[in-house]
Amino acid sequence: MTDSLIIGADNEVILHFDLKLEDGSAADSTRVNNKPAKMVMGDGSLTPNFEACLLGLKKGDKKSFKLGPEDAFGQSDPNNIHYMDRSRFGADLQVEEGMILAFAQPDGSEIPGIIRSAAGDSVTVDFNHPLAGQTVIFDVEIIDVKPGVSAQGGN
Template identity: 35%
Template sequence: MQQVKKGDTVKVHYHGKLEDGSTFDSSAGREPLEFEVGGGMVIPGFDNGVTGMAIGEKKTIHIPADEAYGPKQDELIMEFPKDRFPQDMTPEVGMQLAMNNGAGQQLPVTITEVKEDVVVLDANHPLAGKDLIFDLELVAIDGGSPLIIMP
């Protein structure tokens, strides 16, 4: 029975939950997630979780924050002057925006607090600092490219 190893391309159905049981993502009703194991396409804990699985196997994995989106970083939380927002925009907690970092890159941020003169923005990934739980089902394995190719 073939088992997943680094370099394989796999297809996985998943249901991602937080420790309180709330769902943050799922492949239900969509195509399974396809990625190369060890290729840096998914969080490290997800890569590790599918390694060794066989087609049709189902399991639940628990991924600590350090193997997911990392700890929440205080330096990614900033205050932004309210008067710098567009005049026709009313900032509200939970609103997601894109900021320009000055080098032409867009940075997704979430409003976490609205004060009198400033708005508190959080550029951490929404799942940073959280342990994640995934219910997995391995649908397919495509072996990696052979290291030696015969002529």
């Protein structure tokens, strides 16, 4: 049995990652709390484009990928920007630009919205992913690669 299983479909992967913007500012990192991410390829925890970056890597590999908006979090969609009356927010809530608030959906789930502006009685809320429209740098370090559940069945 070899120690260097190559990442493919259904593999369990333990990795550290840093997600940065082109200007070098940090967007997300597993290193902040020194807690690597654990995921199974194809489980939906990463988008297909992020998963594609991992294919072919093995334990110990470190690699950096630059992904344009189309391959990362998509372009900002103007249909996801909504203008709301300030009265829809609690009277005790100081609505300020840059705030992220949870908004209830009809099915009971919540979706985050970023306050883009609050002027007079109008509040502009952006429901796009916070990194939509951004080129990102995806730095990964593969800690471990394990066979997928289907491969452990013993054929």
